[in-house]
Amino acid sequence: MRVVSGIQPTGKPHLGNYLGAIRNYVKLQDEAQAAGGTCCIFLADLHAISLPHDPAELHSATLEMVATLVACGLDPAKTVLFNQAQVPAHAELQWLLMGTARMGWLNRMTQWKDKAGKNREGQSVALFGYPVLQAADVLLYQATHVPVGEDQKQHLELARDIAQKFNNDFASDEKPVFTLPDPFIPESAARIMSLRDGSKKMSKSDPSDMSRISLTDDADTMAQKVKKAKTDPEPLPGEVAGLEGRPEALNLVTIYAALGETTPEAVLAEHGGQGFGQFKPALAEKLVEVLAPIRNRFVELNDDREELDAILARGAAQAREMGRPTLDAAYTALGLVRG
Ligand code: TRP
Numbered sequence: 001m002r003v004v005s006g007i008q009p010t011g012k013p014h015l016g017n018y019l020g021a022i023r024n025y026v027k028l029q030d031e032a033q034a035a036g037g038t039c040c041i042f043l044a045d046l047h048a049i050s051l052p053h054d055p056a057e058l059h060s061a062t063l064e065m066v067a068t069l070v071a072c073g074l075d076p077a078k079t080v081l082f083n084q085a086q087v088p089a090h091a092e093l094q095w096l097l098m099g100t101a102r103m104g105w106l107n108r109m110t111q112w113k114d115k116a117g118k119n120r121e122g123q124s125v126a127l128f129g130y131p132v133l134q135a136a137d138v139l140l141y142q143a144t145h146v147p148v149g150e151d152q153k154q155h156l157e158l159a160r161d162i163a164q165k166f167n168n169d170f171a172s173d174e175k176p177v178f179t180l181p182d183p184f185i186p187e188s189a190a191r192i193m194s195l196r197d198g199s200k201k202m203s204k205s206d207p208s209d210m211s212r213i214s215l216t217d218d219a220d221t222m223a224q225k226v227k228k229a230k231t232d233p234e235p236l237p238g239e240v241a242g243l244e245g246r247p248e249a250l251n252l253v254t255i256y257a258a259l260g261e262t263t264p265e266a267v268l269a270e271h272g273g274q275g276f277g278q279f280k281p282a283l284a285e286k287l288v289e290v291l292a293p294i295r296n297r298f299v300e301l302n303d304d305r306e307e308l309d310a311i312l313a314r315g316a317a318q319a320r321e322m323g324r325p326t327l328d329a330a331y332t333a334l335g336l337v338r339g
Contacts, residue, residue: 001037003028004143006044009065011204015213016192018072019258024147024186026073033078040141041074043083046090046133050126063308068215071298082315089323093136096330100166101132105158135159140323142179147186156183170333177329190258195229198247216295223284231276238272240264252283259286
């Protein structure tokens with residue numbers, strides 16, 4: 001079992017990142033260890049330059065994201081934790097895969113279409129080639145499990161297509177260069193929506209800070225955001241079916257359930273019939289209970305530049321070792337001469 005996943009170091013990490021992705025990494029790190037496998041989690045800093053960005057912000061966001069991951073329970077002694085920029089094999093393998101990926105495949109990527117909008121001609125080549133770098137990220141380590149959200153499934157299918165075509169074109173059936181990776185959408189990954197609009201995902205790019213709980217918010221700020229969260233005038237139903245057509249109510253129940261590692265059914269069995277005047281303070285209390293320890297660890301670690309640098313340096317050294325055989329095999333398969 002080899003788990004590989006990346007997270008973009010843009011913006012402040014929020015509750016949606018934690019309940020949707022980060023907490024699953026922590027579970028998978030332990031599962032991988034129990035199965036004698038490895039878990040690699042990296043900061044996708046190379047991906048971050050595909051859109052206009054501020055270098056100083058990228059730098060500090062990368063370090064902040066490392067501090068966040070560790071504060072959330074990723075253990076650098078159990079997980080290979082690093083940033084792409086310190087492992088040149090990611091960029092090298094991307095280039096090698098550029099010969100295999102087809103323009104038509106990339107043109108069909110919905111994320112490319114969404115991000116480029118009507119202005120395709122004005123986008124960076126990196127935005128178009130983004131999925132090829134993502135394929136390199138996972139193929140480099142012979143990943144078997146790639147935990148991602150629904151929105152990344154198409155990129156993973158592309159990674160499979162690239163691996164398959166490369167193996168077909170340049171390797172023998174007995175000795176394929178790449179393992180075909182599987183997207184792995186953990187059941188426990190919660191889809192957390194904006195506190196201002198239950199139909200939109202909680203997002204770091206939402207202009208309203210009230211739409212999301214940041215992992216660095218203090219207890220008062222969290223309580224304030226929950227209090228101001230959009231709801232409807234009805235009390236909570238006794239069963240999940242009663243949340244239909246009430247996206248904001250559903251979202252708050254989902255958050256409560258995810259924080260307590262239980263189900264919306266169980267939350268409604270306990271809180272059904274309550275109005276939001278009663279339920280919101282309970283939710284705020286739960287948030288603080290789960291997030292305050294994370295915030296405390298984050299604040300401590302984020303100040304310790306030396307420790308953060310050391311974590312990344314160690315992780316990158318391990319990742320370079322792990323990726324070497326596959327990168328070498330890819331160069332050789334392509335007939336490239338390297339001293
Ligand atoms: N594109 C992913 C995202 O935006 C991040 C990512 C980069 C990734 N490389 C990856 C995820 C490799 C899984 C595997 O969420």
